[in-house]
Amino acid sequence: MSDRLWAHSARDGDGLRHGLADHLRGTAWHAGTFGEVFGAGPLAAHCGLLHDVGKGSCQWQRGLIDAERLGGRVGIPHKHAGTWLLDQHGLGIMSAVVFGHHGGLPDATRLKKELRFADTDPLVAEAIRRVGEIVPEIHPSAPIALPTWLPEAATTDPYALDLLVRMVYSTVVDADFLDTEQHFTGSARPFHPISAADLAERFEQGRLNLLENKPRSPIDGLRQEVYRQCLEASQGPRGIYRIPAPTGSGKTLAAGGFALHHARLHGMRRVIVAVPFMSITEQNASVYRRLLDVEGEDPVVLEHHSGIDLDDGGAGRRWQRLAAENWDAPFVVTTTIRLFESLFSHKPAAMRRVHRLAGSVIVLDEVQALPDRLLIPIVSALRSLTQWFGATVVLASATQPPFELLSPLQGTHIRDVIAEPKPLYKALSRVRYQWLLDPKPTMAQIAEQAAAEPQVLVVVNTTRDAARMHELVEEHRPALHLSTRMAAAHRRAALDEITRRLADEEPVAVVSTQLVEAGVDLDFPAGFRAIASADSLQQAAGRVNRSGRLPYGQVTIFDPEDGNKAADRLYGAALEATRARFGPHCPPDDLDALEAYYRARFDFHNVEAAGHEIQQGRRAHDFPRVAELFRMIDEWTVPVAVRYGDTEKLDAILAHLRAGHPGAGAQLRALRPYLATLPRGSARQALEEGLATPVVGDLLEWLGDYHPQRGIELTSPDPQELVF
Template sequence: MAERLWAHSARDGDRLRHDLTHHLRGTALRAGAFGEVFGAGPLAAHCGLLHDVGKGSCEWQRGLIDAERHGGRVGIPHKHAGTWLLDKQGLGIMSSVVFGHHGGLPDSTRLKKELLFADTDPLVAEAIQRVGEVVPEIYSPASIALPRWLPEAATADSYALDLLVRMVYSAVVDADFLDTEEHFSGTTRPFHSVSAADLAERFEQGRQELLKNKPRSPIDGLRQDVYRQCLEAAQGPRGIYRIPAPTGSGKTLAAGGFAVHHARLHGMKRIIVAVPFMSITEQNASVYRDLLEVEGGDSVVLEHHSGIDLDDGTPGRRWQRLAAENWDAPFVVTTTIRLFESLFSHKPAAMRRVHRLAGSVIVLDEVQALPDRLLIPIVSALRSLTQWFGVTVVLASATQPPFEVLSPLQQTPIRDVIAEPKPLYKALNRVRYRWLLDPKPTMARIAEQAASEPQVLVVVNTTRDAARMHELVEEHRPALHLSTRMAAAHRRNTLEEIRQRLDEGQPIAVVSTQLVEAGVDLDFPTGFRAIASADSMQQAAGRVNRSGRLPYGEMIIFDPEDGNKAADMLYGAALQATRARFGPHCPPDDLDALQAYYQARFDFNNVEAAGREIQQGRQAHDFPRVAELFRMIDEWTVPVAVRYGNTEKLDRILAHLRAGHPGAGAQLRALRPYLATLPRGAARKAMEEGLAAPVVGDLIEWLGDYHPHRGIDIASPDPQELVF
């Protein structure tokens, strides 16, 4: 009788050792179920079955017992055996799924070198032989498991194979994590009894309740017409759809309505709404929960915006990696950064959620915020997802870019949900622009003018300018502040206070970074906006006279003489194209001018060439290089836990995370209200000065002062600071 083999030691969570036979088959079962959604169930199952075959060698088994007795790691590589066997079975680049299931997908050059090494490694043959005695199905011919659509896709789409590898890898690492988690925690993650296809009726009922309790607005009829057109379009086939609708036209509800009805029609797995800023995920998730969740029923809406990098932690911290979010909910609200950096990553914790995209409706809200330099790989991936992975993509924006001019989408139909957008934009034109550009005003002058308005919003381009403008306005009157330097709960409470004061007609002044200008439902009579790209200025104007209760609101565009010059670098060619086309002679809500602006902006930024290296890396299967090049923001931020609100609860969460106990995923979700962000350079400097301490991954705890209005109030050491 074959010797019993083990996959994991007993030291984590004080539970029994994890049997290797059970782990391989359990992982294969889960991975296969995930892969079925995109026609690759047998392939994903076979990769899952082989992922830990290398643990069958005598040396690895002895190392596990040693590590269990004395602590530490096994320290013996186990990925070569399964990688080698998959390659010999004819799966080629798919063998990278097994090789990278802990450390990340390799590049093809390294994969070839490792396969050559595996040819002569005696542990490889020994592990395969020993595991084959107890799991003989590892010898099944894997080549017959390839998706039926792959030959056609390989001919028509040179990036389809790249996406298939990513999807299978995601299915395998998620299955691996889930099987391991179930063994050591002794519990199975709850199954969602509500599917995306079940949500349409709930959505309609919730929407009726919401509208019944909402104050009437002069533009309610137009919003209803937008919603009707979205529901009609939802009856169409899967593919790429576009919702060009002005700010205040009810896009959040309309896009959600499209998604749930389209999912029901096609039996789709989930809905993923991606927005550019964390502040919008908090608002949108709250709206969708009110619509979709029943008191006492299952949780339906998952909000995931945490930027905690769990692949960045100490090697061997198994529970840390298990805590990564895997989007196992029927309705997910996340950020575009989380969505696309997961898709183009090569690390397991970040990628375990990627397979959930298959068979989903993906709503990209405020799509104009996608960075120009990454547009080609992004729209290329969106096209492949819709063609081969059963996805429908919805592009929603008041300032809709003409993505159809980009090469990946030139031969791909994009269906417009709003048949005649120009009359809608004209009917919802509620703002008049005033320009303060020459001479350039000082920040102090703008603060004085803004402070004289009864209800006013001032939007600037960086967290540094926001802090300074807030101080200047407060020299004249009390003011509120919004930026990502504030904890999520702090931002949420501030937004609630703002809405209450606006609804009650109380005086109020608010200073914010651009996080307020996309999807945040506020309605001021007057706004000030530091000059930015045309689309950004129009989005800011969407917070002015939003409900059309005034004949016109006023939006003042100013070019601050002493503002942070990082704005010029932040907006780059977009700002150049804006200055050339918009001003007192042409407002940024002119649709024809806006289309010409985007075309000029794409040309200035040489969009087609900008993404070429990433696309070449995808074709060459250089997964680490693609991940390195694909950064949604130029300088990374890090998540910061701050002492706002219930600090005793925060202390318990942080202690749990630092100890590395099971259940860390739930703790990370509970941590979200306490999270702010800092540029990586500022965070590093804060830790050097004792103002912050590490927690887990790249998460840090803030130990310094916290301003009651502005949150973490420190200067960034980098002039190119982030504003998100």
């Protein structure tokens, strides 16, 4: 029977089972190919080769036949054999890769315990013997080659090994999923034929076409100068770069141009653009598609912001995991939450894309939005990615935090793309600020003032305040609304309508959460912003007189007497530092004041200490604890599919996902226009009240009311108020 060992049950159609030898070698090939990017090809391939050795036992093989005949899962653990072999081959903590390839990376203590169990488990010895007869290379004749950079990294970077384990784990789970998917679908998922290094000329031509069709602006010359300096800087070595440029200076195009020209210079396969909010991925991805995608060819730009957790669930779990996004595209637009929570996760579906960061240009747009309490592990990982994994990181923001003050980046050369930013900021100063802080106005008073403006944007701090302010403004005039309680397609339609009215000089009033503050190309003559951190105030001001067609736009900063106090929790010390340093005496676009503000904010938050527990967990290889501690936002959110737009198409997508059919990855991509977001507490309450129903993973379908402008209507607010 040993020459007929199986890895997976028979597929539909031809009834063929998946041979175990084929699966082990197929996974090894994929993993090794992925690992070559960061010098770990042999290591990743060997981990892939061993990952399912435990399936060779007679008990597991009988379990597979029974599961195939009766339905259900095999239910017999198979991870100990490969884990034990890796440890015997001297690979230590790397054996966690095999042990965790289904359930998630374990902590080092549990791994040692499981290895002691494997020492005496007869199923382990039996599986190794039987698989060794048909795949003799599971017993290598020489030590497995490790990355040549590892000895140096071990003495200079205490977190390099943590990141190497994560990267190798990512290659193995992605390879496992791809080879499994190929068996069940009958065809391999094709590798994208284009790399980022091939796209620079296409981008340049697309940019020229885009600019030719845009209305001229008084600041076009300054935008061109920013772009020129970005292209010049792109010819530098791999490493960490910083683009400090004011709002409206064309950072989206400039950062994309830098990334693709840098990729061409260094032969890099992928550009990953990460932005803070889903609304920005939608807009930025749309811009990049216009420049890079060609009709009739494979799409170049992949937009991925779905927060659907595919690592947990019941029936159909295999298809949930196979559907997880793996960023196999030359140009990826995602959110910083997806990027960093994947990197610091310990579960397979979330981590299968992590290896794509190696050898990529990673553009972190609006880096000021990164949470202070997580800055130390984040910048530590960025340093390791550039130092050992061949990545280049671009930090882009109009309000650049001085990350070089943080311990992981002290002594690291951060290259400034803009040689002299102060004159640029002065030339692009386009607004005047009015401050309504004492006495505090009411929301109704602000709504009345805003409604009197022909074209106006009002930005508040929470979805609850946005819904209320929208109602108050509509007491005076019609208004549009933006928040993540709206489906993505609904937000897109609202943004398109707002853009049209602004361009046609029609009256328009908009109420939004802070999702409008970064990367959204809107240009109002007047804006109102509820008090927030200085960087948020400046970002909101970037939507006012954005193209410099007025001498100055008007931005009113207000502290609402009856506003949601969640802002105090949301911004914390940043809000206190803002109140102390900015006001009528000092605008939030003063660069010197901004640097002092960030220093005070870092000190008050004790940023160095805040990340200590996560860093300690990384050094101790406590992967579950790190994942538990690393949460980008306090309001742990869940995705909700809403009935907006083509509901027949939505029904078909949801039916496909619930049934667990092959091709679920494509269905999840098709689902994106229908997705809104709720805090987990609100989602749980909606389930209890029958206002929502589960779909797959933690994805819900919304059954309750959906307002034609404000989106999901909650009967009672969640104590953890959603802020986007």
